[in-house]
Amino acid sequence: LGFGKSGCLVSLDDPRIDGAAASGLVDFLAGTRAADDGTKADYVTKDGKGDPRVGMIGGSYGGAIQLATAAVDHRVDALVPMITWNDLAYSLDPNNAADRSVPGAFKWQWTNGFYLIGEGQPLLEPSLDPSRINKLTCLHFVTDACETIRTLNSGRYPSDKAGPMLDYARSVSPVSYLKQVKAPTLLVQGQSDSLFNLNEAQATYGTLKAQGTTTKMIWQSWGHSGGLTDPASGELNLAQGNLETSYVGKRILAWFDRYLQHRKDVDTGPAFAYYRDWITDPGQTYATAQSVPALSRKLYLSGDGKLVDNRSKVARGSRAYRNWLIPTSHSESSLAGLIGLPDPAPRDTAGTYLGWTSEPLTRTTDVVGSPKATLKVLSPRTERVQNSDDAADKLVLFAKLYDIAPDGSKTLVHRLVAPVRVPDVTRSFTVSLPGIVHRYEKGHRLQFVIAASDDAYGGNKGIKPVTVTSAPEDTGVLELPVVGQ
Structure with missing residues (x-):
């Protein structure tokens, strides 16, 4: 929400807003809700009355929305969140000290790049309803998100306000609602990613696994940093759609075969896999393990x-x-x-x-x-x-x-x-x-x-x-x- 022609304010994949809207799309697939012109969905496989069989895949903003949707609507059957966040408070203002009682160091380049993209939506889409613009603070962000960004840009971290400043970013992040996510989840995170690094996926993976949610994790080569539009040879390339020939693509298809088509004989692969850029054979670039290696x-x-x-x-x-x-x-x-x-x-x-x-x-x-x-x-x-x-x-x-x-x-x-x-x-x-x-x-x-x-x-x-x-x-x-x- 908030991008393209949706006309809404950007609310950072808030499950109470973005997740609820996505749940409305599931209602459409279920046949319990029609489009504005009265059209209803046809040819939807269902697990029961009002329960369409639904899988989701996407990266970055399109990764967190999956978790937000699954948290509020348990009809979602399978997720593949890619290169996304666990905790926006860490993503935008990281403090890598074990004691995170104080704010971190503001990641101003990434944060303001995203902010400008969001604020530019009314200009990029001039047909948007001008009444949707947030006239009180930012043009195109909900007030709490706007205040968070403005406080970060100010460079001021008053001790009595630092907590609330970060609380909003955390409240709309998976770290705050993963306990509600039950859908089988294949996490794919990029090794070259300074926006949402591997620690984010590892945190999500650990939480899901500990609570019994079916989950596996892949660390692929590309993320937001540099190689987003130019993956290494043999890697999943969303622009080319090489799902059938890339390692990550095959794993994604297997995940959906198992949890959408209910093919119980499908092997969804190891618990953990990671890309090795020092291997020249595209067919041998991934190594597998039962868990992320321990400090040794x-x-x-x-x-x-x-x-x-x-x-x-x-x-x-x-x-x-x-x-x-x-x-x-x-x-x-x-x-x-x-x-x-x-x-x-x-x-x-x-x-x-x-x-x-x-x-x-x-x-x-x-x-x-x-x-x-x-x-x-x-x-x-x-x-x-x-x-x-x-x-x-x-x-x-x-x-x-x-x-x-x-x-x-x-x-x-x-x-x-x-x-x-x-x-x-x-x-x-x-x-x-x-x-x-x-x-x-x-x-x-x-x-x-x-x-x-x-x-x-x-x-x-x-x-x-x-x-x-x-x-x-x-x-x-x-x-x-x-x-x-």
Whole structure:
């Protein structure tokens, strides 16, 4: 709703609005509701009186609407949500610290890109009823959504209002209503997606599985970032409609055969599958597993800037960085790939980040899942103000993983970063990095970085110098989900 010729305000796939409207379409299929011209649906397979057999598939906004619909209408029989969100509060204002008691770092590029698309609908569709325009706040968003976006853009996070600001985004997100979803759900998420990363699908998958809803998950190559309209060879390409020949497409067809056609002999595939971009044979690019790999390897942050595999190898030492009043690191231009513009390579400015680098790897290392880092930083200037009424006074940093080739060239893995608004700089904290699927080749080095800023996100309020101290008995730890060890 709110896009094309629907004429409604954008309500972010709210189950109470968008889900209810979709339920009306199910009524139409059931024959209990006619179109405005009196037309009724014909040739609809039904499971019972008033119960048409319905499956849904779609991506992004068209992914969350499936979950919203299934939450309010249990006549929906099968879902395939693709590259969509679990929690918009995390998507738009992510805080990857385990303690999310404070807001995150505003993902301003993606959020305002979507906002402009929504606000532009009355111009793109001049025939829309002008009475539908929200004259009180935004042109084409419901008031609560508009206020959320405006507060995020203000950069102000008052402690007494931060919760309500994020509560609306969370209330219209699957995280708040997944308990009502009973339809078998095949989740498909993109590895190259900084808007809705793999952690979103993993959160939805975990909730559905825990409550007994039939669910499986696939991590495909493409998402919102860069490759949305140009999938890798052999990958599902919605523009081409290659469902019958791509791995993901075959899995989708099998899902609908099983849960729409009720063909109980159909194999719907493994619980979890993931795309490997280092495999050249299109027919062998997916690996399968019964679950997302667990954290299995620890590396330690040494005081000399090394990433070591044993705590006893940690050198004592302190290293520091400071932020500027303008961003000094670049991960991506979020909308560049979608609109066909070039995007400069990722970079970090000297003095505004710290990196810890491993020795050259003695064998290939495949990382599949969400790495985790436990950190402790010193920032006296932050400590003096972090308990103020404005949560924006807390320290912001960005954690990320690079792959350094033997020739020194660096790759920011899938251009993903983990924004963190540190709850309390006097205590250690845990960071969940975005999920990745990446092969570190033999001879390459793994680098873990924390940076002061990122130009795709909001940043620190004021200058906040940071020091990281390491000792064998007390240092930061990076944990990796490594497969095939």
